[in-house]
Amino acid sequence: MSPSSLPPGWPAQVPPAGVEGWREAAVVWLLDHCPSEYRAYDGWRRHPLALAWIAGMHIDAQVEVMRTAYRQARVRLGSELPPEAVKDVLATIEAEGLRLRAASRAALLLTEALEGITWVPRL
Numbered sequence: 001m002s003p004s005s006l007p008p009g010w011p012a013q014v015p016p017a018g019v020e021g022w023r024e025a026a027v028v029w030l031l032d033h034c035p036s037e038y039r040a041y042d043g044w045r046r047h048p049l050a051l052a053w054i055a056g057m058h059i060d061a062q063v064e065v066m067r068t069a070y071r072q073a074r075v076r077l078g079s080e081l082p083p084e085a086v087k088d089v090l091a092t093i094e095a096e097g098l099r100l101r102a103a104s105r106a107a108l109l110l111t112e113a114l115e116g117i118t119w120v121p122r123l
Contacts, residue, residue: 007119009105017113023048026110030055033103052111059104066097 006016011029015022030051031039035058038044044051070093077086109119 005121007109009102010109011106027051034058049114052107052114056107056111059100059107063097063100063104066093066100069093
């Protein structure tokens with residue numbers, strides 16, 4: 001399967017759905033986006049769809065934290081940090097927010113694939 005036949009946002013580390021080993025790679029990717037303690041639970045590996053569901057919720061919660069942090073950073077840190085440091089903090093929060101939004105999209109795509117939903121490219 002070529003990269004153009006993958007849905008936009010599919011994680012690069014995961015082979016296309018249906019390819020041998022794709023579920024195992026998806027589990028690794030999902031666990032990489034969860035707290036490290038999740039690796040101690042065999043149930044997540046046995047039930048990848050459940051892992052995808054919880055990973056998506058975890059990632060989406062982090063997106064909300066970044067949004068809240070961005071809104072509050074100037075007020076909370078403005079009197080404690082120099083202006084250039086606050087700008088750096090805001091830029092870092094923004095970059096992390098973008099990374100997390102991409103991870104959220106990827107987690108949703110993996111969830112759909114684990115549910116058996118097939119992506120069909122549009123012309």
